[in-house]
Each structure stands twice: as C-alpha cells, then as structure tokens.
Amino acid sequence: MVLAQDCLSELRDLLGPLGCKEGADLPSRNRTDWSFLPPASPLAVLRPATTGEVVHIMRHCHANQITVTPQGGLTGLCGGARPTDGGVALSLERLTGIEDLDPVGMTMTVRAGTPLETVQKAAAEVGLFFPLDLGARGSCTIGGNLSTNAGGNRVIRYGMTRDLVLGIEAVLADGTLLPMLNRMIKNNAGYDLKQLFLGSEGTLGVITRVVLRLYPQPGCTSAALCIVPDYETVLSVLGAARKRLGPLLSAFEVMWADYWHQATDRAGIRAPVAMGKGSHAILIEMQGLDSEIDGTRFDSLLEHLLEEGLVLNGAVAQSLSDITAFWATRDAAAEFANPAVIGPHISFDVGLPVARMDEFARQAKAELLDQLGCHSVFYGHVGDGNLHVVAWKPDADPQPLDAASGIVYRIVGEMDGTVSAEHGIGTLKKPYLPLSRSPSEIALMRQVKQALDPQGLLNPTKIFD
Known part of the structure; x- marks a missing residue:
C-alpha cells in the first residue's frame, strides 16, 4: 500500500x-455543510469534471483505503456532507451541465453537480416543468437532492425526489461504474437498483448523472392565505382542498400563529392578511393548465370554505407578485438566524401523522420551555405530514442541541413519526434513527452497506456507525 500523499500525487x-x-x-466551505458542525480537516478536496475522473478517484482511494465524502451544494443540515479528518472530500461542483433534454419523452439528463435552479430554468425554456423546489434552489445540486431524497414544497402533488427520477449513473466505492440511465417510466427488467442510491446520503455510491422526469408547464397558478381558528379546521380545509382540487393541489403549507408572528413582526415580512385571533395560517396553492377551466375549481373551493364558516380571514392572490408575497411568509425561516429576529437556533425536520401534528406541536412546545427554557415555533408541509420546528434558548451559546433533540425526537417516536422527513440522517440524527427504524431494518441497511462498501470508505460515520 502506498501512502496517502503518494495516492494524491497520482490524482x-x-x-x-x-x-x-x-x-x-483547500476551500474552507468544503470542510463542513450547513449543519454548523465544526470544520473537518480533510487531506484534500477533489473536484472531478467527468464521470471517468470519479471512477479513477474511487479506484485509487479504494486501493489505498482513503475515505471519500461526496459533496454537492453543501446545503444539508445534518452533517451528511461533512468530510472525515484525513480523508478526501469529493466535490461534484465541476461535474455540471445538461446533456440532453427530450421534450417528447419529457426527460432531462443532467450531471450531478448541476444546481437545481438551473434544471428548473432549462425545463421552463422548452415549456416543461421540473417540480422539485426548495428554498436553497440556487445553491443545492441535483445530485445532493437525490442523495437525500429531498422533499420541498410540492410533495403533496408530485412526490419526493425519488418520484421524479427515471435513471441514474453511479460509481461504487471500488470504482465500479453502474450505467443505469433509464429513460422509460415503465421498466421492470429486474431490480430497480437506482432506488438503493436515492436517499442513501452518498454512503453506497456516488451519483454522477441522472435522468429526470418532467411535466407540462402549469398554465395557471392560484393561491390563497387563509386564517383559521384551530387545528381541526386545518384538517377540514385540507380535506376540502383534496376533494375539490384533486391532483391540481400543489401545496398546502401551514404556519402556527407563533411562527407567523416571528415571520411578520420580527423578520419584517409583510403580512398579506391579519392573523387576529386565528391559530394557524394556511397557504393553499393550485397549479392548473387553463385558468378559465381550472381557476373555477379554486374559486369553488374558496366559496365552500366561506360558506362553511371555516375561514376567519383570508387573501386571494391576484397576481404572481401576490403569490410570491404569500410564499415569503412561509420562507421567512431563512431570516431567523439574524440576531434581530431569533439569532442562533436549532432546526428540526420531522414527519408525523397529519392528525397528530398539532398535538405534537403543543407537547414539544411545553416540554422544550419547561425543561430547557427553549422557545419554539412550528410550520411545514402539513399536506404531506412534514413539520419543521425552530427552537432557541435566548442568549445561550451554544444552543442546547442534544437536550432539545432528545425531547423532540422522543415525542416523534412516541407518535409513530420519523426523525427525518426530508433532510436525511447524516451524523446529527444517528442516535435517533432507532426511534424511526426497527432493529431488523437497521440490520438490513448495514448488510447493504457491507455488500457495496465492505471497507467502509464511502462517506463513513453517516447514518449509522
């Protein structure tokens, strides 16, 4: 075996x-991700520009037992892209570009380092639509989206990232290339191996290229902000939206009153509607193909909500700028790190049965405050069972991450939820994985890892030890 520096000489x-x-x-940004974990000390940051270079890197690192941590846009919140000390960070930031766009087959083949926003714009230029959307769209990469099985704002209609992928190209820990660039919706020729890599957080292979599924560009978008008196009404509105809009319902976002006040009173986001005595604000969005036909469906929904007395107050978007303003209230959490708003805080991304989300919010809020002196606010993609929690202890440095995590994830486990709805496990959530996965499931995950990476060199210390 040659020394690590000798291996790097070849690379x-x-x-x-x-x-x-x-x-x-060595770029400082590649030492960690958005998890706020302390920077690591990797031996090097490798930035391949082709799949062939990725293959070469993996073969050399495998032969010389050097750990490899794949990196995309580094927007992850769980430490999944933080490299190991003495290993190498494999950044795909140069592996970019759209290789093929097929308007007839409605597919797009892209390299893994391509930013999500670039993919969205390329689809729009030919009258098509790639529905995955996250707040970090300008920074996150499509490979990172696949590796964490990202969710985002439109899961209720289009599903998670894995539902938008037809094929991938991946490189295993030993440099084996898997050319699985399927372009067909129907393909039952054996195991669907790509699913092993979607959501595996770079622990089983390095995704280098991907075939994405596209949709027709929406012809119209309608949105409304509704203030309701209690969570039972939230569920009633959700049921009505599902029934009256069907597959046209593209988003159903809910903001608890405490979050709403932080967003509009502290973060400076203009409130399109007054919360008053309401308990929740609901952002309902519908994407249709024809405003004259589909727009009437949305109007019918709003009329029903008013006739049933479900809404205390509300606003209906009259333009695209109004829709943007509505979403600004939902996206205000990006401003919470500002000391003038909240400052240092702890973020949680959990999944729960929709019927129990308010129960969870009330219990978690009480325990965080009583046991730790932590304040907390709640918001999320309630239509698909995904809740976000922002918790903070005023003037605490550091924030009580472990203690707060113990409270939040214990309650999630008791309510049969998941400790990770869309951000993965990484390193921060490893201790809590058994709350969402059975011992037999975790054992099988380990067997898969052992089969594909027997030396444990590919993104080690992530998901489980």
Missing part, C-alpha cells in the same frame, strides 16, 4: 490544479 496529475485542492488552497 493531482489526473485532475490538475483546478481539480485537486489541498493545504493552503
């Missing part, structure tokens, strides 16, 4: 100065 020759960064040239 330096392969990748050149743009593709191999080390020592003083």
Whole structure:
C-alpha cells in the first residue's frame, strides 16, 4: 500500500490544479455543510469534471483505503456532507451541465453537480416543468437532492425526489461504474437498483448523472392565505382542498400563529392578511393548465370554505407578485438566524401523522420551555405530514442541541413519526434513527452497506456507525 500523499500525487496529475485542492488552497466551505458542525480537516478536496475522473478517484482511494465524502451544494443540515479528518472530500461542483433534454419523452439528463435552479430554468425554456423546489434552489445540486431524497414544497402533488427520477449513473466505492440511465417510466427488467442510491446520503455510491422526469408547464397558478381558528379546521380545509382540487393541489403549507408572528413582526415580512385571533395560517396553492377551466375549481373551493364558516380571514392572490408575497411568509425561516429576529437556533425536520401534528406541536412546545427554557415555533408541509420546528434558548451559546433533540425526537417516536422527513440522517440524527427504524431494518441497511462498501470508505460515520 502506498501512502496517502503518494495516492494524491497520482490524482493531482489526473485532475490538475483546478481539480485537486489541498493545504493552503483547500476551500474552507468544503470542510463542513450547513449543519454548523465544526470544520473537518480533510487531506484534500477533489473536484472531478467527468464521470471517468470519479471512477479513477474511487479506484485509487479504494486501493489505498482513503475515505471519500461526496459533496454537492453543501446545503444539508445534518452533517451528511461533512468530510472525515484525513480523508478526501469529493466535490461534484465541476461535474455540471445538461446533456440532453427530450421534450417528447419529457426527460432531462443532467450531471450531478448541476444546481437545481438551473434544471428548473432549462425545463421552463422548452415549456416543461421540473417540480422539485426548495428554498436553497440556487445553491443545492441535483445530485445532493437525490442523495437525500429531498422533499420541498410540492410533495403533496408530485412526490419526493425519488418520484421524479427515471435513471441514474453511479460509481461504487471500488470504482465500479453502474450505467443505469433509464429513460422509460415503465421498466421492470429486474431490480430497480437506482432506488438503493436515492436517499442513501452518498454512503453506497456516488451519483454522477441522472435522468429526470418532467411535466407540462402549469398554465395557471392560484393561491390563497387563509386564517383559521384551530387545528381541526386545518384538517377540514385540507380535506376540502383534496376533494375539490384533486391532483391540481400543489401545496398546502401551514404556519402556527407563533411562527407567523416571528415571520411578520420580527423578520419584517409583510403580512398579506391579519392573523387576529386565528391559530394557524394556511397557504393553499393550485397549479392548473387553463385558468378559465381550472381557476373555477379554486374559486369553488374558496366559496365552500366561506360558506362553511371555516375561514376567519383570508387573501386571494391576484397576481404572481401576490403569490410570491404569500410564499415569503412561509420562507421567512431563512431570516431567523439574524440576531434581530431569533439569532442562533436549532432546526428540526420531522414527519408525523397529519392528525397528530398539532398535538405534537403543543407537547414539544411545553416540554422544550419547561425543561430547557427553549422557545419554539412550528410550520411545514402539513399536506404531506412534514413539520419543521425552530427552537432557541435566548442568549445561550451554544444552543442546547442534544437536550432539545432528545425531547423532540422522543415525542416523534412516541407518535409513530420519523426523525427525518426530508433532510436525511447524516451524523446529527444517528442516535435517533432507532426511534424511526426497527432493529431488523437497521440490520438490513448495514448488510447493504457491507455488500457495496465492505471497507467502509464511502462517506463513513453517516447514518449509522
């Protein structure tokens, strides 16, 4: 076996100065992700520009037992892209570009380092639509989206990322190339191996290219903000929206009153409607193909809500700028880190049975305050059972991450929820995985990991030890 530096010497020759960064040239951004974990000290950051270079890197690192941590846009919140000390970070930031766009087959083939927003815009230019959408769309990459099985704002209509993928190309820990670039919706020729890699957080292979499924560009978008008196009414409105809009319902976002006040009173987001004595604000969005036909469905829903007395107050978007303003209230959490709003805080991404989400919010809020002195606010994609929690202890440095996590995830487990709805496990959620997965499930995950990466070199220490 050659020393790590000798292995890097070969990779330096392969990748050149743009593709191999080390020592003083090692970018600080590649030392960690948005999890706020302390920066690591990798041996180097490798930046391949082709699949062939990825294959070469993996073969060399496998032969010399050097750990490899794949990286996309580094927008993850769980430490999944934080490299190991003495290993290498494999950044796909140069592996970018749209290779093929098929308007007839409604597919797009892209390289894994391509930003999500680039994919969205390319689809729109030919009158098509890629529905995955996250707040970090300009920074996150499509490979990272696949590796975490990202959710986002439109899961209620289009599903998670895995539902938008037809095929992938992946490189295993030993450098084996898997060319699985299927372009067909129906393909039952054996195991659907791509599913092993979607949501695996880079622990089973490095995704290098992907075939995405596209949809027709929406011809019209309607949105409304509704203030309701209690969570039971939230559920009634959700039922009515599902029944009257069917597959046209593209988003059903709910903001608890405490979140709403932080967003509009502290973060400075203009409130399109007054909360008053309401308990929740609901953002309902519908995407249709024809405003004259589908728009009447949305109007009918709003009339029903008013006739049934379900809404205390509300606002209906009259323009795209209104829709943007409505979403600004939902996306205000991005401003909470500002010391003038909340400052340092702890974020949680959990999944729960929809009927129990308010029960969870009330119990978690009480326990966080009583036991830790932590304040908390709640919001999320209630239509698909995904709740976000922002908790903070005023003037605490550091924030009580472990203690707060213990409270939040214990309650999630008691309510048969999941400790991760859309951000993965990474390192931060490893201790809590048994709350959402049985011992037999975790054992099978370990067997899959052992089969594909027997030396444990690919993104080690993530998901489980």
